[in-house]
Amino acid sequence: MKTKFLLLAFAAIVTILGNTVEAQSVAITNARIVTVSGSTIPSGSVVIRDGLIEAVGADVRIPADARIINGSGLTVYPGLFDAASTLGMPAPSGPQGQGGPGGGGGGAAAAAAAAARAGELEGISNYPVGLRPEFRAADVFKAGDSQFEAVRNAGITTAVVSGRTGIFTGASLVTNLAGDRVSAMIIRSPASQNFSYRTIGGGQYPASLLGTFSAFRQLLHDAKRQQDIERLHAADPRGLKRPESDPSLTALYPVINGQMPIVFNANTEREIVRSLDLAKEFKLKAVISGGHEAWKQAARLKEQNVPVLVSLNFPKGTAPTAPEADPDDLSTLKMRAETPKGPARLVQAGVKIAFQTGDLTNVNDIFTNLGYAIDDGLSADAALRAFTLSGAEIFGVDNVTGSVEKGKIANLVVTRGDVFAKERTVTHVIVDGNVFEQKERPAAQPGRGRGPQGPGQPAQPAAGSIGGTYTITIEIPGESMPATLVITPTGSTFTGQLRTAMGNSDVQNGKITGNAFSFTAVVPYGGVSLNIDVSGTVTGNAISGNINTDQGAVPFSGTKNP
Amino acid sequence: MFLIKEKIMRKTSIFLVFAALCMFAATAATAQNGDVLIKNATVMTASKGTLQNTDILIQNGKITRIGKNLTSGSARVIDATGKYVTPGIIDAHSHAMLDAINESSFSVTSMTDVKDALDPDDISIYRALAGGTTAALLLHGSANSIGGQSATIKFKYGKGKDDFLIKDAPTGIKFAMGENVKRSNFNVPGMTPRYPRTRMGVVETVRDAFTRARDYRQAWADFNAKKTKTPPRRDLQLEPLVEILEGKRIVHAHGYRSDEQLNLLKIADEFGFKIGTLQHGLETYKFAPEIAKHGAGVSIFIDSWSYKIEGYDAIPFTAYMLWKQGIVVSINSDSDERIRRLNLDAAKAMKYGGVPEEDALKMVTLNPAIQLGIGKRTGSIEVGKDGDVVIWTGHPFSPYSRVETTMIEGEVYFDRAADAQKRTAAEAEKAALLKDKMNSGPATGSGPGAGPRIPRESIVHDRDHADQEKTGDTHTDQEGGHR
Numbered sequence A: 001m002k003t004k005f006l007l008l009a010f011a012a013i014v015t016i017l018g019n020t021v022e023a024q025s026v027a028i029t030n031a032r033i034v035t036v037s038g039s040t041i042p043s044g045s046v047v048i049r050d051g052l053i054e055a056v057g058a059d060v061r062i063p064a065d066a067r068i069i070n071g072s073g074l075t076v077y078p079g080l081f082d083a084a085s086t087l088g089m090p091a092p093s094g095p096q097g098q099g100g101p102g103g104g105g106g107g108a109a110a111a112a113a114a115a116a117r118a119g120e121l122e123g124i125s126n127y128p129v130g131l132r133p134e135f136r137a138a139d140v141f142k143a144g145d146s147q148f149e150a151v152r153n154a155g156i157t158t159a160v161v162s163g164r165t166g167i168f169t170g171a172s173l174v175t176n177l178a179g180d181r182v183s184a185m186i187i188r189s190p191a192s193q194n195f196s197y198r199t200i201g202g203g204q205y206p207a208s209l210l211g212t213f214s215a216f217r218q219l220l221h222d223a224k225r226q227q228d229i230e231r232l233h234a235a236d237p238r239g240l241k242r243p244e245s246d247p248s249l250t251a252l253y254p255v256i257n258g259q260m261p262i263v264f265n266a267n268t269e270r271e272i273v274r275s276l277d278l279a280k281e282f283k284l285k286a287v288i289s290g291g292h293e294a295w296k297q298a299a300r301l302k303e304q305n306v307p308v309l310v311s312l313n314f315p316k317g318t319a320p321t322a323p324e325a326d327p328d329d330l331s332t333l334k335m336r337a338e339t340p341k342g343p344a345r346l347v348q349a350g351v352k353i354a355f356q357t358g359d360l361t362n363v364n365d366i367f368t369n370l371g372y373a374i375d376d377g378l379s380a381d382a383a384l385r386a387f388t389l390s391g392a393e394i395f396g397v398d399n400v401t402g403s404v405e406k407g408k409i410a411n412l413v414v415t416r417g418d419v420f421a422k423e424r425t426v427t428h429v430i431v432d433g434n435v436f437e438q439k440e441r442p443a444a445q446p447g448r449g450r451g452p453q454g455p456g457q458p459a460q461p462a463a464g465s466i467g468g469t470y471t472i473t474i475e476i477p478g479e480s481m482p483a484t485l486v487i488t489p490t491g492s493t494f495t496g497q498l499r500t501a502m503g504n505s506d507v508q509n510g511k512i513t514g515n516a517f518s519f520t521a522v523v524p525y526g527g528v529s530l531n532i533d534v535s536g537t538v539t540g541n542a543i544s545g546n547i548n549t550d551q552g553a554v555p556f557s558g559t560k561n562p
Numbered sequence B: 001m002f003l004i005k006e007k008i009m010r011k012t013s014i015f016l017v018f019a020a021l022c023m024f025a026a027t028a029a030t031a032q033n034g035d036v037l038i039k040n041a042t043v044m045t046a047s048k049g050t051l052q053n054t055d056i057l058i059q060n061g062k063i064t065r066i067g068k069n070l071t072s073g074s075a076r077v078i079d080a081t082g083k084y085v086t087p088g089i090i091d092a093h094s095h096a097m098l099d100a101i102n103e104s105s106f107s108v109t110s111m112t113d114v115k116d117a118l119d120p121d122d123i124s125i126y127r128a129l130a131g132g133t134t135a136a137l138l139l140h141g142s143a144n145s146i147g148g149q150s151a152t153i154k155f156k157y158g159k160g161k162d163d164f165l166i167k168d169a170p171t172g173i174k175f176a177m178g179e180n181v182k183r184s185n186f187n188v189p190g191m192t193p194r195y196p197r198t199r200m201g202v203v204e205t206v207r208d209a210f211t212r213a214r215d216y217r218q219a220w221a222d223f224n225a226k227k228t229k230t231p232p233r234r235d236l237q238l239e240p241l242v243e244i245l246e247g248k249r250i251v252h253a254h255g256y257r258s259d260e261q262l263n264l265l266k267i268a269d270e271f272g273f274k275i276g277t278l279q280h281g282l283e284t285y286k287f288a289p290e291i292a293k294h295g296a297g298v299s300i301f302i303d304s305w306s307y308k309i310e311g312y313d314a315i316p317f318t319a320y321m322l323w324k325q326g327i328v329v330s331i332n333s334d335s336d337e338r339i340r341r342l343n344l345d346a347a348k349a350m351k352y353g354g355v356p357e358e359d360a361l362k363m364v365t366l367n368p369a370i371q372l373g374i375g376k377r378t379g380s381i382e383v384g385k386d387g388d389v390v391i392w393t394g395h396p397f398s399p400y401s402r403v404e405t406t407m408i409e410g411e412v413y414f415d416r417a418a419d420a421q422k423r424t425a426a427e428a429e430k431a432a433l434l435k436d437k438m439n440s441g442p443a444t445g446s447g448p449g450a451g452p453r454i455p456r457e458s459i460v461h462d463r464d465h466a467d468q469e470k471t472g473d474t475h476t477d478q479e480g481g482h483r
Helices: A002-021 A108-118 A145-153 A209-235 A269-282 A294-303 A330-348 A363-375 A380-386 A389-394 B018-032 B123-130 B199-224 B239-245 B258-271 B284-294 B318-324 B338-351 B357-362 B366-372 B416-434
Strands: A026-033 A041-049 A052-057 A067-070 A075-078 A080-085 A156-161 A173-176 A186-188 A193-196 A262-266 A286-290 A308-311 A353-356 A412-416 A425-431 A434-437 A468-476 A479-490 A493-500 A503-506 A508-513 A516-525 A528-539 A542-549 A552-560 B036-044 B050-059 B062-067 B076-079 B084-087 B089-094 B133-138 B146-149 B151-154 B171-176 B249-255 B277-280 B297-300 B329-331 B389-392 B403-408 B411-415
Touching (some): A080 A286, A294 A308, A363 A380, A493 A516, A503 A516, B089 B366, B123 B338, B171 B239, B329 B338, B411 B416
Parallel strands (some): A308 A353, B089 B133
Antiparallel strands (some): A173 A186, A468 A552, B036 B050, B050 B062, B133 B151, B389 B403
């Protein structure tokens, strides 16, 4: 008896150890499988082992150790691929575009901030923070499931992440959206360089759009020269002064050599045209991100073979609250109405598109807007491809993810109902083979702004909630100036006014990113007009930030009027 | 009221309502073969006198015949009986259609180029066309000793930005001296000022830049002669200055005081280059002989002064006095508002001193064309020149006259009758668009709707452009706010 008990106990231990040591497989059986790369399998199985897709097909042998998910009535898709995101990036701290804080690639700003405060910026680079392509988003990317949960529950398994601030916003990484260790999550880094039409601010060059162009050009010429001299020196160092080694320039080699994509953040037609011009001038492997008006340049995008990462954060009008308010102008109204039609037009013109979420904090908006694009002529197949394999292709990771294929990473989303249908339910999300099972609940409300945000969503107000009237104090040296700031958001942009005792100034270039905002204005000050560059954040009812002028920066803070 | 602001001529939009399409087909009929015959007009040629009852034939964008009783062939015929035709007006100093004007971080920003920041949809363009202006020199602002590179354009509203650029126009660059450059009016207590702060410093800054440019040119010459192994670093700031030294780039120099502008002519002589135009130059009447000797042109306001300390010595007879010295004089707007009525500014040159009618007209047509280096292709009504013409309801120097039609290379870019129709069409389109799902609240996201929209007026009184970084609608109620 005793022996038999021991034996049983031993067997039990072996079993337990066996389960943890050896990777158990998972099999989704009897499911409809939309592979994206190949034809759809009406009823078949997907076998997952050790984070990879081991087998897929209509007639697949289910391993004995498989945990079986009965896929009857369910559809398996590749995990959705968000082609531009700032998930996992530190929240913007302090004013964006300052010489020191916030000017750098993404959260690199946080590290740079300390150095800047101490006085001089550290580092080998000869270029100012904000113009430093060597910053890698991966270096500050934070792991941890909670921040990814909301979008992952919606079926997004993979994202391209870059920084939030700077002209060069930091080299992006392609990462899976589950895990506690960044090293294990990353699929590719650096995946692309990222460029925004911004300024450094604080009176530093480049302080205007004009300077942004000339600084970009000079940087690329400098990189080419450093690379050329490095080659000369490597071939025969004697008698040749050794080349300088500036990391900002070294980081650009793959870009100027056309090996690494450079993503231009560009929504308006003019920004897109400017990006295409730069791409042509320097023979860059360009990608457009945002692309609200990209359809207007579809022919050129096709001709230059430039893909578009279409933001699903479509601009949307707001209801005027005052009866005497001016309606929006015709061009704005037209731009908003046309944006959802853009994806279909781009696809029809033969332009490659991939979807990105545009940092929409409410996941329901992503699918509501995607639904508009489909209603406006985008085929469901094209939409799915744009949200899966196309993004992977653009960032060179389609050999490992983006479709349901044997040997690829097991990034899958399983739904009841079509993945983009209004009545869909996500039942399982699989990232790197890890199954995130979801309790089936009544179909998500497709309506705007009403759906659940999902647990673990970072405490970030939606863009719209920044709107309001704020009573602020501007701390000009020697005096405190009371002022009123009106913020009227429209998607990720806003209009409004800054009112002081000296006069009123309209908000120009108002932009909202999460709970951060920035704008420029021309303000009357002491009998002259000052160009100001304002950035700040809203936390709850509190607002704070900096006002930058050519002569320096002054802080402001205040609260929202009830 | 708001309709004025709409970009109603956008050809790129394929979703114009049907009415607009019909209208457009009617007005753009010339585009079918590009040929147009203007019949029986009073033609003010701006170079060869005023011709009565004269026809102008424009074929493939060029003026091919001027005379009486011309036959139309396949050209569209416009009956201009009782009307006046002038060359398109040219503004030698404008900041229209620029998304950014000043890069004020450094005092030498020759590496910047306003061609990077063109906004072909700027409503100011359409307004300029409605005032008969067809071409302009788009300049960087006046914050810097040496500002950015300029753009010489025709206002081909509705086309892409590259179509605006006059391909064979010489390149240009903005210089500036005086208050704006030394940042007199941008002194915020506690802030570190930018060098230079004095007029001495401005001169030093320019001289230093050209000294560096000369060294830079030598460094490349040495490399090309194989005296050095590695190429010099390409310096985008100095390259345009080398072009100036080599006479390949026209300098357009903002300034007010005669002593300063004379200083600049001396620096130019010292380094062996020419100043193309002295811009503003409200005191140029004080040293006209020196200007004539140097060979510079002058581009002025006809009767605008005292809006800043530097502008107190201006007189309205400057145009006349310079003209007497044989200097090429143009009258510019430096303003999205005044650009619409430069014809009346030209008329004032007749009033103050008595410049003859044709020479007054030249000050807003052929003379700016010469200053911009495009005088061979436009600026006057002559066979072989571009079909850039304006049809006026009466004499262009009368305040009662209106522009009826503005053409660039034979293509209609403004037509008063068509404009009225477009407004109706735009109203209908707007009403329809307001109902679109994307234009009705609430906004994406879960925030509250919005505060009241602030009515905006986008006309800018921006003469002299002290420092404006124009990035959209600019609200300037206070007269003198931006001078």
